[in-house]
Amino acid sequence: MVLGSKMMVVRFLGESKVMFIILAIMGIVIGGGIRFYSLLNPDVDVVRASLVNEKDEFLNVLFVGIDSVEGSHRADVIMLITFDLKGKRVRVLSIPRDTRVRIPNRGWTKINHAYAYGGIDLLKETLREFIGLDVDHYITLDYKGFVRLVDLIGGVELYVEKNMRYKDKWAGFYINLNKGYQKLDGEKALQYVRFRNDPEGDIGRIRRQKKFLEAVFNKLSKEEVVKKLPSLALEAIKFVKTDFTPEQIFYLLSLFKNISLNQIKWFMVPGKPDLIDGVSYWLPDLDRLNLVLKSSFKEDRFVFEDERTITVEVLNGNGVYGGAASVARILEGYGYRIVRIGNADRFDYSITRVIDNTGEKVAIARKITEILGYGVFSSERKESQADITIILGKDMRR
Structure with a gap:
């Protein structure tokens, strides 16, 4: 050249x-x-x-x-x-x-x-x-x-x-x-x-x-x-x-x-x-x-843009090893941004809880519950590093 x-x-x-x-x-x-x-x-x-x-x-x-x-x-x-x-x-x-x-x-x-x-x-x-x-x-x-x-x-x-x-x-x-x-x-x-x-x-x-x-x-x-x-x-x-x-x-x-x-x-x-x-x-x-x-x-506009801005933390509330990481992988596949994977305050939750911490994203909490196929969703305004908190219970299906 x-x-x-x-x-x-x-x-x-x-x-x-x-x-x-x-x-x-x-x-x-x-x-x-x-x-x-x-x-x-x-x-x-x-x-x-x-x-x-x-x-x-x-x-x-x-x-x-x-x-x-x-x-x-x-x-x-x-x-x-x-x-x-x-x-x-x-x-x-x-x-x-x-x-x-x-x-x-x-x-x-x-x-x-x-x-x-x-x-x-x-x-x-x-x-x-x-x-x-x-x-x-x-x-x-x-x-x-x-x-x-x-x-x-x-x-x-x-x-x-x-x-x-x-x-x-x-x-x-x-x-x-x-x-x-x-x-x-x-x-x-x-x-x-x-x-x-x-x-x-x-x-x-x-x-x-x-x-x-x-x-x-x-x-x-x-x-x-x-x-x-x-x-x-x-x-x-x-x-x-x-x-x-x-x-x-x-x-x-x-x-x-x-x-x-x-x-x-x-x-x-x-x-x-x-x-x-x-x-x-x-x-x-x-x-x-x-x-x-x-x-x-x-x-x-790109599909799921709202979900792509939602921050989620997944907490192990049932004592099942690797359960929180497994759920986090599923939600990341749907476009959600996982900011924390860890343990809940205890390991005896019977029902999985999907909590909207903003008081304004209950529809997202409901959608995540539908994706998982188990658990209940709720909404309450409180200080948190994540928009959505998931506490996994004994009802979790892997």
Whole structure:
């Protein structure tokens, strides 16, 4: 690549650093500066038509993180990224890898098995049946590439919220992170975004992935890192597989280069964890999911926005180990923000209580009671760190 084109790549990617997180770090930037001169002024109508149907405003992109580090080649991270081409907004739908779905010709199992069974085509077909949306394009990123890209930008600074430990001697994969603010290199960053061996499971894992991407954004805003973006793009070629063309990539970058983080909305497939025949699954709430998909781009209002601002504390009032964490995971799947998990003042509550502490959100307390399928709700105005307090009783069903 000649110096002139490299400088234009630097300037272009610097202006588009928010989208670079979505497109480059998540695997989409292939081609780097290759043919960059010819892509500066592409035929916009032709490129757009090659992306989506002319009447369609949305572009659905499937992003898959592959755990070939463990030799299984399963889809360890699955995200469906929807670009609103007219409204200049982005929706990221995270799909827990243990989500129970029907894989064509394979039956009911975890969605991450689809890639191992039949590659990207079978995963796309499974998603089409699961959520009723066609995938327009795909990107896969090998975790070796993830490690390399993080190292190339000099690591990422963030606060690790807890000690994280995990050993898989058979796969040769280990997680050993200490709580506290620190710089994570590529290997440590991979450990952080993959950790899920705590009561939060996939919900906590997805939240950490979002937190990590925000930390990447902060790093990319630094001038010394912006200068490395062309090299980062070129390095990504080695680890990324996609059906995007370079023209389409630069068209998207130009279209979304001024997007801000508040125009990127994150959702997770709502549902709850459960065991079926001794196997742990994430059981999706399809009615709730359909509302997310139908409403998330309407009138600039995102479904469940009220719930997403509600703070909840879950207290163990029955003495069942792990019960509060299990309920918290369920409610986080529905969009509620858990601010505390702990013990109640005693362990002999017979009936679960869902309490509105504001005196104004009794409808939310009732809705949470309906989600749980047990307990009673009430409303009383009192000082509390949470809008809603849940005290679990002996009637709790797991």
